[in-house]
Amino acid sequence: MLLDLLNEETVKIYSGAKDWEDAGRIAGQPLLDNEMVEDRYIDAMIDSVKKYGPYIVIAPGIALFHARPEDGVKTMCISLAVFKKGIIFNAQKNDPVKLVFVLGAIDSESHLQVLSEAMLLLQDSSAVNSIIASNDESEIIRIIKNVLA
Amino acid sequence: MLKIVTVCGLGVGSSLILKMTVDSVTKELGIKCNIEHWDMGTVKGRKADLIITTSEFEKSFEGQENVIFIDNIVDKKEIKTKLVQYFDK
Secondary structure (H helix, E strand, C coil), rough: HHHHHHHCEEEECCCCCHHHHHHHHHHHHHHHCCCCCCCCCCCCHHHHHHHHHHHHEEECCEEEECCCHHHCCCCEEEEEEEEEEEEEECCCCHHEEEEEEECCCCCCCHHHHHHHHHHHCCCCCHHHHHHCCCCCCCHHHHHHHHHHH | EEEEEEEECCCCHHHHHHHHHHHHHHHCCCCCCCEEEEEEEHHHCCCCCEEEEEEEHHHHHHCCCCEEECCCCCCCCHHHHCCCCCCCH
């Protein structure tokens, strides 16, 4: 399921970003380009961090941006941006962030499978470190495939 | 039955991940409970026996005793340790 959504269109490596907001916009761009979310969805997920704080940094070095399904999700989707230079989210123990996911959910439950596979991946610290170190998107997809195999 | 809720800003992402982690930890510990995932709005208006959320929300629950704060929501060890501490009290 996760690998149906994470592919060479939606996994990208970047050198860095200006700040956490820029990182979120960069990470969401593939979902815009592939018409999976509307522009306003990206704004909504940024606004949510402004409103609630950087709780989207769910683990050391890992952020999961998202907004609500009704904020402009066209189809369930997820993207992954790897930032070589870590980004400060002001997230206490979990900064700096190098992996930024953007999730577009269509309701409150149907992305359960995607998230549970993402969790398996994030619980595997050697896989996470290999992803962070990788300079090749197709290699990242292979790493994820190996974890989920 | 014990009602545990996991909470995040929108009730879509982090709280659902947290619910899955808490689900597997409570099973390991043999704790019988119902677990739901809520957003910040819901948790203000409804009651639960135990609230589990991320450390970023500490201020929102100031003065409340039935709350556990988690730094790494995919880390079963952290959640297990904090749950055991909570139930020992």
